Amino acid sequence: MSTVFYDGRALINGQRVNAVNEQTFDCLSPVDGRLLTTVSRCAQADVDAAVAAARSAFEDKRWCGMAPAARKRVMIQFADQLLAHADELALMETLDMGKPIKYSRAVDVKSAANCIRWYGEAVDKIYDQIAPTASTALALITREPMGVVGVIVPWNYPMIMAAWKIAPALAAGNSVVLKPSEKSPLTALRLAELALEAGIPPGVFNVVPGFGPEAGSPLALHMDVDCIAFTGSTRVGKQIHVMAGQSNLKRAWTELGGKSPNIVFADCPDLDIAVEAAVGSIFFNQGESCNAPSRLFVEASIQEQFLEKAVALAPKFMPANPLDPATIMGAIVDKTQMDSVLRYVESGKSEGASLLHGGAQALTESGGYYVQPTIFAGVKPEMTICREEIFGPVLSVLSFTDAAEVVRQANASVYGLQAAVWTRDINKAHGVARALKAGTVHINQYDEDDITVPFGGFKQSGVGRDKSLHAFDKYTETKTTWIRI
Numbered sequence: 406m407s408t409v410f411y412d413g414r415a416l417i418n419g420q421r422v423n424a425v426n427e428q429t430f431d432c433l434s435p436v437d438g439r440l441l442t443t444v445s446r447c448a449q450a451d452v453d454a455a456v457a458a459a460r461s462a463f464e465d466k467r468w469c470g471m472a473p474a475a476r477k478r479v480m481i482q483f484a485d486q487l488l489a490h491a492d493e494l495a496l497m498e499t500l501d502m503g504k505p506i507k508y509s510r511a512v513d514v515k516s517a518a519n520c521i522r523w524y525g526e527a528v529d530k531i532y533d534q535i536a537p538t539a540s541t542a543l544a545l546i547t548r549e550p551m552g553v554v555g556v557i558v559p560w561n562y563p564m565i566m567a568a569w570k571i572a573p574a575l576a577a578g579n580s581v582v583l584k585p586s587e588k589s590p591l592t593a594l595r596l597a598e599l600a601l602e603a604g605i606p607p608g609v610f611n612v613v614p615g616f617g618p619e620a621g622s623p624l625a626l627h628m629d630v631d632c633i634a635f636t637g638s639t640r641v642g643k644q645i646h647v648m649a650g651q652s653n654l655k656r657a658w659t660e661l662g663g664k665s666p667n668i669v670f671a672d673c674p675d676l677d678i679a680v681e682a683a684v685g686s687i688f689f690n691q692g693e694s695c696n697a698p699s700r701l702f703v704e705a706s707i708q709e710q711f712l713e714k715a716v717a718l719a720p721k722f723m724p725a726n727p728l729d730p731a732t733i734m735g736a737i738v739d740k741t742q743m744d745s746v747l748r749y750v751e752s753g754k755s756e757g758a759s760l761l762h763g764g765a766q767a768l769t770e771s772g773g774y775y776v777q778p779t780i781f782a783g784v785k786p787e788m789t790i791c792r793e794e795i796f797g798p799v800l801s802v803l804s805f806t807d808a809a810e811v812v813r814q815a816n817a818s819v820y821g822l823q824a825a826v827w828t829r830d831i832n833k834a835h836g837v838a839r840a841l842k843a844g845t846v847h848i849n850q851y852d853e854d855d856i857t858v859p860f861g862g863f864k865q866s867g868v869g870r871d872k873s874l875h876a877f878d879k880y881t882e883t884k885t886t887w888i889r890i
């Protein structure tokens with residue numbers, strides 16, 4: 406097997422550096438198991454160095470002190486750098502994480518670049534306020550960057566998840582220390598290099614790859630980090646809030662897990678479109694999406710017809726080598742995740758759900774980790790596959806007859822990230838959408854997304870919102886200044 410060389414060293418204060426303890430870990434590709442490179446295994450000393458560099462950059466104002474129009478130009482240049490290196494970044498993301506190259510190029514690189522550009526464009530378009538007080542004194546309400554922002558992201562959309570946080574944090578004038586997932590650290594390191602090339606000063610954007618407890622916890626616990634922005638599992642997200650509270654009460658924002666309900670009524674406007682959306686959205690990114698509609702509720706009167714169409718569509722998503730531009734479902738990120746998905750499949754079978762399609766590892770000639778697109782019908786709310794986030798290509802289908810009951814079941818989850826409702830009846834659509842406890846509700850579609858809209862969850866799907874101008878609030882402090890003239 407050939408080895409592609411990538412630089413896996415940390416990036417601190419504008420320099421590529423080995424971890425202080427000289428430790429590394431292997432970065433293997435889920436596509437075929439090949440060794441991509443070795444990566445710095447950062448720990449406390451590296452996090453300390455990165456935070457010190459970020460603090461120094463913030464205090465000497467080399468970034469936050471730049472005129473907004475100049476900061477905007479650099480951010481836009483940064484976005485352009487991503488597009489100029491689109492093929493390289495797409496290949497790196499696919500090799501590192503297993504998603505189809507078709508989507509790494511058309512979705513991941515483009516969305517990350519668009520996000521950075523959008524927040525860059527906003528830098529010189531945001532105004533502070535004067536409060537309409539009863540006083541003759543002036544009360545200015547201004548927003549200031551927080552200082553040093555720690556960012557911890559997962560492996561499923563490595564570039565996009567990083568961009569959603571670093572772009573508004575940098576645009577607001579902060580310095581950043583990013584810890585990517587140990588399962589997919591490569592594009593984050595490259596992004597920081599491209600940021601330097603675009604003119605973001607050294608020390609402003611640092612990357613410390615490594616494992617959660619070794620590099621993530623020191624960041625979340627650090628007394629000189631002002632804010633920690635986390636995307637990942639609900640289990641770790643809860644620890645992040647505890648660590649923030651235990652240390653310096655740094656601001657903590659979390660985007661966490663999901664088990665999103667997709668409700669299809671018998672009067673949905675177009676059954677074929679509803680089936681395509683239900684199947685396409687759960688199998689997109691190998692089901693490794695926080696907002697995947699993994700619980701599908703179909704009204705009993707159309708269930709048979711719906712399932713027939715869904716099962717007919719499923720083979721289209723049989724996984725194949727993600728480096729092939731025709732592939733639409735690639736590899737699962739690693740063996741641990743694949744085994745976890747397959748354990749959930751076994752639990753579905755043993756708890757009595759009917760397996761309609763898939764249900765096994767997909768063996769490909771290249772090796773690697775692949776799971777068949779899997780559909781279970783006859784799922785009951787109490788089954789494990791209906792309650793827990795699987796984070797793999799497994800669709801759990803339930804049947805319903807009553808609108809109030811399906812809303813109750815849809816809301817019977819610790820999560821509240823997204824939801825969907827399909828019906829021609831505008832009153833029913835609106836009523837159900839209002840009743841669903843989710844940060845985003847889709848009506849008669851599932852794939853709309855835009856940088857201008859907030860993204861985040863109710864309940865244990867997290868605290869705060871990424872994207873849109875709302876994200877600026879996460880990375881700025883509000884100050885009131887009274888002026889007697």
Ligand code: NAD
Nearest residue numbers: 558559560585586617621622637638641660661662663695
């Ligand atoms: P994870 O929680 O295991 O890891 C996420 C990140 O946290 C990684 O960088 C990891 O190294 C780090 N980490 C782990 N333990 C840590 C600790 N003790 N202290 C500090 N950092 C620690 O999640 P994952 O498996 O990488 O990602 C999958 C999860 O992410 C799913 O639950 C998914 O729903 C969620 N997710 C949510 C969103 C969203 O926007 N809501 C988006 C993408 C993924």
